[in-house]
Amino acid sequence: MKHLRILTYVAEVARHGAIRRAAERLNITPSALTRQIQDLEYELGTPIFERVAQGMRLNAAGELLVRHIRDQRADLERVRSQIADLSGVRRGHVALACSQAFVNHVVPDEVEAYRAQFPQVTFTVQVRDHVQAVAALAQFEADLALVLQPPPSAEMQVLFSCRQTLCALVRAGHPLARETGPVRLRDCLAHPMALPDRSLAIRHHFDEALARRGSPLGAVIESSSLEFLRNLVLREDVVSLQVPSGIPDDPRLRSRPIDARDLGPMSLILAQLRGRTLPVATAKFADRFAGSLHQRYGGAGASDT
Amino acid sequence: MKHLRILTYVAEVARHGAIRRAAERLNITPSALTRQIQDLEYELGTPIFERVAQGMRLNAAGELLVRHIRDQRADLERVRSQIADLSGVRRGHVALACSQAFVNHVVPDEVEAYRAQFPQVTFTVQVRDHVQAVAALAQFEADLALVLQPPPSAEMQVLFSCRQTLCALVRAGHPLARETGPVRLRDCLAHPMALPDRSLAIRHHFDEALARRGSPLGAVIESSSLEFLRNLVLREDVVSLQVPSGIPDDPRLRSRPIDARDLGPMSLILAQLRGRTLPVATAKFADRFAGSLHQRYGGAGASDT
DNA sequence: GCCTGTGTTGCCCGAATCGCAACGGGGCAG
DNA sequence: CTGCCCCGTTGCGATTCGGGCAACACAGGC
Incomplete structure (x- = not known):
């Protein structure tokens, strides 16, 4: 303008x-x-x-x-x-800040589905950690944020939230892949691990559990890139960690949830800046997104205005 | 527009x-x-x-x-x-970095007086030692610095300066409290002492005098907290050190200046970053502060722009 | 028919805006 | 202290943009 x-x-x-x-x-x-x-x-x-x-x-x-x-x-x-x-023509732009765990299929699927109906709507997707995502909202650099375990902030208005249980991620031939169902933490720790580094919420969550347990950490590989870790898992018999929404549908990968006795679930949150009235296209997208997240993972949309 | x-x-x-x-x-x-x-x-x-x-x-x-x-x-x-x-000076924010010695009444009194007239002006008061205070100015973390014996720095523009004579601080019942007027250093050293540690300018100044004199140091207590030392003086017959502006108005405390033959005065300085144009509210506060310091302790405001 | 109101368009001018090059000044390594 | 670099700023010429003037097309009322 x-x-x-x-x-x-x-x-x-x-x-x-x-x-x-x-x-x-x-x-x-x-x-x-x-x-x-x-x-x-x-x-x-x-x-x-x-x-x-x-x-x-x-x-x-x-x-x-x-x-x-x-x-x-x-x-x-x-x-x-x-x-x-x-x-008549729905136009608009949606700026979304999201954690790495969602760039694999959650966000792309949703964007694709929305654009199939409203091709005039454009998107910006920024990958930010949970702290930066909240900052992006506050600075109007993003309209929506989809993050794991965000720091509690009065500036955020939750549009949807649910729980995600951390999963051990291994390749098909890995010993842990012989069984299905929950796996105990100690069984994971028995193998060499490839973990997200401390810039990612998953690691913080994992470290907390480890600290409570008093176990030493056996990470042989650390990375800030979940994609890198995933590719590593495909090549070596290492154990990585991932939330369900970050695990691609790949037959060469196996995942088993960590037993609830060892590790509580993480929170997944879709949020906007409190008090802001979003553009129509953005609001509509957010609404659909919340709906489809609910359908996939359960949980609840927050219905305060 | x-x-x-x-x-x-x-x-x-x-x-x-x-x-x-x-x-x-x-x-x-x-x-x-x-x-x-x-x-x-x-x-x-x-x-x-x-x-x-x-x-x-x-x-x-x-x-x-x-x-x-x-x-x-x-x-x-x-x-x-x-x-x-x-x-219009009615709103604004003042960020002040000051030495510990001034948090007792000098700064609070001044802030209170200023806010009584301009309640819309807000304050940030950071306690920093003399080195950190200058750094805070340079990094725009503080607008003004009120410090004792700052390291000479071309970055600082002095808005006010005066001399402060170190005082021996004891409780009312202490032997040194029987007399008033200047006290000789040797008389202080004859008693157990509770001194600021080396993070504080007072201690550096004191150590210098001691080194010139060749006396051994009889400190039984060291602390980085002047408040702690003051509270100790109230409980024990120990001698502490303080500049006049750091001594609270407490009837249970007595202070006597150290004789000028033993210990020169310290410099007290109010400064800003050289060449910086302060916000109106901040400049006005600095001006008043310099004036009221002058009224309390004499000394001179520096009048270069 | 005429007349009066509306919004719009072509042409031209003046002013606001921009690009280019140069200036003055402060930080910084040598 | 000196040279260098990066900063914001300024003078000047070129360009663009906003605006004025006159004319046009259209609609409604007499």
């Missing part, structure tokens, strides 16, 4: 903390940018940036303004979506 | 239901107006007005948009008012 050009400039300078870098991102020259900022500051009657040697730093006034800009853009997006909605 | 020119046009056309009348009110020609409206409709991908013989009538989409425009304008007005407020 044309009329928010200047506001976009401000937001970008605030993001990068420097006019030159922001100018590059905006495909204009620093001179044009500095002039726009100066004009705006003149209009407001007060500077909104502190000029420091390293660049531009938001002022107290600037902080207020940038928040306004974010709100204003989100609101406009909502209005545009509403307008598109009533003109 | 410039950036909502187009939105104002839309609102005005909606109000009057006719481009020509709206154009008259806006002091532009109908042609300019109709073009702007067309551009906007093109951007939105849908008309927002119905063209009827009598003029322009708002569409369903237009209704939504006009509501958004109204909200948008109100919100901007709110933000502008907030900004005006904080440039």
Whole structure:
């Protein structure tokens, strides 16, 4: 939208903390940018940036303004979506922040299903850990977040939640794959393990159980990439960990839930920023997503407005 | 505000239901107006007005948009008012890093006095040692620093400085409390001492004097907490050290300055980061603070910009 | 028919905006 | 201390965009 050009400039300078870098991102020259900022500051009657040697730093006034800009853009997006909605063609954009565990099939399946019906709706899917996901919501970088075990935050409004039991993931030939049904933790620990690292909620959950148990940790491999761990499991007789929603439908893989006596379930949560009115397309997608998660995993949608 | 020119046009056309009348009110020609409206409709991908013989009538989409425009304008007005407020010193935030010695009454008194007049101004007070305080300034974690004996640094711009003579601190019944006026260092050393540890500037200053004198150190207690030392002095006949601004008004405590022949005064400094333009509220607070420190302890404000 | 109101379009001008190059200043390694 | 780099800023010329003027097309009332 044309009329928010200047506001976009401000937001970008605030993001990068420097006019030159922001100018590059905006495909204009620093001179044009500095002039726009100066004009705006003149209009407001007060500077909104502190000029420091390293660049531009938001002022107290600037902080207020940038928040306004974010709100204003989100609101406009909502209005545009509403307008598109009533003109028949459903258009819109959904920005989703999700944990790694869901990029395998949960999110892609849902996006595909939604786009099959409304091809005009576009998506941005950012992979973030549980902390970053909440931050993304708060900063309007994401409309929805799908995460495991999020830190309790008053800013989040839960749209759906359920429990997921951690599973041991091995390849078909692995000794643990000889049986089905729950597996005890000690049986897993008897084998070399390939674990998510501490940037992932799964690991935190696992470490807690281990700490209670007092067992030493026998991780031979750590990675921040679940996909890497999965590929490793296919190549070696190692045991990895995964939540059910992160396990692909691959005949070469076997998974068995960890016995409930050893490890409690993790929470899976779909959430938005509290108090925000989502654009129509986004709200509709969120609603369907909650429904299909319920169908897959049980659990409950939260029905407060 | 410039950036909502187009939105104002839309609102005005909606109000009057006719481009020509709206154009008259806006002091532009109908042609300019109709073009702007067309551009906007093109951007939105849908008309927002119905063209009827009598003029322009708002569409369903237009209704939504006009509501958004109204909200948008109100919100901007709110933000502008907030900004005006904080440039009027009535709002704002002050982040102060200070030494432990000042949390007893110097800083609380000043903050209370300032907030009595400007309750919208909020404060963050971090207790840091003299090295960390300077670092906090440099990293924009603090706007102001109030410290004893700061390391000389070109980054700091002194807003106020004065001298403080170290005092021996004892409880009312202590032998040293029988007299008033300056006390010699050897008389202090004759008693068991409870001293700040080396994380505090007071201790460095004291150790220097001791090294010059070649005396052995008779510290029986060391602590990084001045409050702890004070509470100890109340319970035992030990001698502690404190600067005047760190001594609470407690009838159970007595203090006597160390004789100037034994120990030079320490410097107390209020400073900001050199070259930084502080927010109005912060600058005003700093100014008052310097004034009230001057009134209490003498010394001089530095008047370079 | 005429007249008056509406929105719209072509042409032109002036101002806002932008790009380019250069300037002044602070941080930083040599 | 010096040279270098990156920062924001400024002067100037080119471009784009917003706006004014006049004319056009259409609808309704007399």
